[in-house]
Amino acid sequence: MRILLVEDTHDVADAVVTSFGRRGDAVDHAQTRLEADDLLAVQRYDVIILDINLPDGDGLSLLADQRREGNATPILMLTARLEVDDRVAALDRGADDYLVKPFDLRELEARVRALARRALRDPDAGSVINYADLSVDLAGQTASLSGAALTLTRREFSLLEALLASRGRVISKEQIFERMFSFDETDVGMNAVEIYIARLRKKLEGGRVAITTLRGLGYQLVAHE
Structure with a gap:
């Protein structure tokens, strides 16, 4: 599985890349909105893990732009915001799932796998x-x-x-x-x-x-x- 991780916090990003790498997945890491745009211009992904807070913009705007351009790749939002309104805004703009920081890597892996399966087959089917x-x-x-x-x-x-x-x-x-x-x-x-x-x-x-x-x-x- 090919994953794009858009996350500017180094320790979080390193942990996610290492975790999925151990499972045999390929992870491209972008630290900024600009880096993510460059990668998305040349590569298709099975799942995108996208942080809401980025140093050069808002992850929600990247999410909205991808959906506006017709990119249906499953997107899981990472957020440190606990307010329900923020999570609702992400889902309304086209996010498929979200996870609040701090999170357990095992839960992140499970959610990403579920999104990838959902994109390939009947969402009601098992793994x-x-x-x-x-x-x-x-x-x-x-x-x-x-x-x-x-x-x-x-x-x-x-x-x-x-x-x-x-x-x-x-x-x-x-x-x-x-x-x-x-x-x-x-x-x-x-x-x-x-x-x-x-x-x-x-x-x-x-x-x-x-x-x-x-x-x-x-x-x-x-x-x-």
Whole structure:
């Protein structure tokens, strides 16, 4: 999952980036409204975590601008404001959720995962996605094939999550790379996708789900009878 964090408080930002990074998510961090605008101009995100108070503007104005431009990416607002009116204002301008500081990182992770799932599928469904004999718990970050648990690294799970989100459709190597790695990971090359594809493909052997390669187009997660 690719996340944009817009937060100017360094200790909060470092904790959030580290927390999601441990789960295999790619997090781009912007400290200002201007930095966030630059990132949003070149990159699509699965979820945006947006602080209301920014050094060069109000997070609510960034929220409103994104919705006005037709960006439907789920946005969770972080706020130190306890007043109900402030939270209502955020929701009215198009925020999908909010969290009051200080917060527990586990709750933030759970809320972000819920928003990402909601954007991909039925919001009333749970966190488990079943595809043929593959079962994936997005919240618990566990997967099983034909009832047997799969041992996946955080990057392999991130790749499986990306493929599952586009199951039955082709997803390009570039799109996978963007979901798995942040701008800060400059030492990672595009060939890393091929390496992780090979590893995950091997772990899916013996089941009814497979990763197919469409030369020049990308990859596809398919289910066989």
